[in-house]
Amino acid sequence: MQKAVREEPAPSDLRVGVQAGPELTFRKLKAFWAVAQSQSLTGAAKLLGITQPSLSQQIIGLEQSLGYPLFVRRSNRMILTEAGVLMLRKAEPVLRGMQDLEDTLAAYGSGQRHPLRLAGVESLLRTILPEALRHMDLDGTAECDLLEGAPADVLEMLYSRQADIGLLAANSISEASTGFLQIPIMADPTVLAVPESLDLGCVARIEDLAPEAQAILGASIQIAFGTQHSRRIESWFSDMLPQNRMTARVRSFETALSMVRAGLGICIVPALSVGPSPGVRLYHAGLEPRRIVALIQPAQHRTGRHAAVVAALQAAGSAMRLPPIEPLPALLSRP
Incomplete structure (x- = not known):
C-alpha cells in the first residue's frame, strides 16, 4: 500500500498568527527583522545588543514555530527564503507601529518629545547641515541630536531607531x-x-613636470570607505596614472586633504569635503558624483517635523556653493 505524502503549504499561504500562536513574540519578530537587514547573525546581534548564540536560538525557535525556514545559511550570510521575504513584508508595519507606540508613550510620560535625531557622515554634517538648521522650523522646537559616523554606522543607527533621519551618499x-x-x-x-x-x-x-611635481603625482593618499569605493579609486589611478602608488590609507577625507596640502601626494575626494581652506587645487576626475540623500522611514516622510527637516536639507543642498573645480587635465585624459 502506497504511503500518503503530506503536502506542505506554499509560502504564500503562510499565516503567521495561526501557525505561530503565542510563540510569535515581538522579541522574536524584532530579531528576525534585524537578521534580515544585516544578513548576518553577527551584525544583527550587535544591532540588538545581545549575544550571537541567543539570537541564533531565537531565529531557530521562530522557524520551528512557523514550520518554514526563513533563511538560507550561506557561509557567513543569512539569505531570506521566499517565506522569509513574505514574513519581512508583514513584519515591518507591525514593528513600525510598535516603535511609534513606544515613542508616543515615552513622550507622553515625559511631557515632551525626544529631540529629532539626525545621523550622518562628518563631511555632510559639517557642510550641508549648518545651512539647513538655520531654516528649520520644528513646530516650535529646534532641538536636534546630531550623530556622526561612517555610512555603515548611520544605517545601523537608523535600523535600531537611534536616529530618525540619515544623511549620507547613496x-x-x-x-x-x-x-x-x-x-x-x-x-x-x-x-x-x-x-x-x-x-x-x-x-x-x-614628463614635462619638474621631478618634485612628478613625485607628488606618483603618490596617492586613499580613503578606506569600503570595498566598492576603494576599487573605483584604485581603478581610476590604474587607468589615469599607472605609475602612481598608494603611500597612505586613511579613514577620513580631512586627513587625506591635510596630507595633500603638505605636498605628500594627491587624492580623490568629493568636492564638499574640501571646505573653504586654501592649499589645494581641484580638478574634475570624470567619476560619478557623490549622490547625497536623506534616508527616512516611509511612514515618517510626510509627518510634520521630519518633512520640515528633509525640506530644509534639500534647500541647503540647492544653495551649496562648491569650491572652484578645473577641467580634467589633458595629461590625464585617456588616449
Whole structure:
C-alpha cells in the first residue's frame, strides 16, 4: 500500500498568527527583522545588543514555530527564503507601529518629545547641515541630536531607531538593503585634489613636470570607505596614472586633504569635503558624483517635523556653493 505524502503549504499561504500562536513574540519578530537587514547573525546581534548564540536560538525557535525556514545559511550570510521575504513584508508595519507606540508613550510620560535625531557622515554634517538648521522650523522646537559616523554606522543607527533621519551618499550603501526612502539632496562632484602649487593644466605630458611635481603625482593618499569605493579609486589611478602608488590609507577625507596640502601626494575626494581652506587645487576626475540623500522611514516622510527637516536639507543642498573645480587635465585624459 502506497504511503500518503503530506503536502506542505506554499509560502504564500503562510499565516503567521495561526501557525505561530503565542510563540510569535515581538522579541522574536524584532530579531528576525534585524537578521534580515544585516544578513548576518553577527551584525544583527550587535544591532540588538545581545549575544550571537541567543539570537541564533531565537531565529531557530521562530522557524520551528512557523514550520518554514526563513533563511538560507550561506557561509557567513543569512539569505531570506521566499517565506522569509513574505514574513519581512508583514513584519515591518507591525514593528513600525510598535516603535511609534513606544515613542508616543515615552513622550507622553515625559511631557515632551525626544529631540529629532539626525545621523550622518562628518563631511555632510559639517557642510550641508549648518545651512539647513538655520531654516528649520520644528513646530516650535529646534532641538536636534546630531550623530556622526561612517555610512555603515548611520544605517545601523537608523535600523535600531537611534536616529530618525540619515544623511549620507547613496553610492556608499547597497540600495537594495536599506528599506528606507532615499530622498535626493544634491550631487557632489568627485574631484582630484593636488597641492595648490601643482598646476596640471599648463603641461601636456607628465614628463614635462619638474621631478618634485612628478613625485607628488606618483603618490596617492586613499580613503578606506569600503570595498566598492576603494576599487573605483584604485581603478581610476590604474587607468589615469599607472605609475602612481598608494603611500597612505586613511579613514577620513580631512586627513587625506591635510596630507595633500603638505605636498605628500594627491587624492580623490568629493568636492564638499574640501571646505573653504586654501592649499589645494581641484580638478574634475570624470567619476560619478557623490549622490547625497536623506534616508527616512516611509511612514515618517510626510509627518510634520521630519518633512520640515528633509525640506530644509534639500534647500541647503540647492544653495551649496562648491569650491572652484578645473577641467580634467589633458595629461590625464585617456588616449
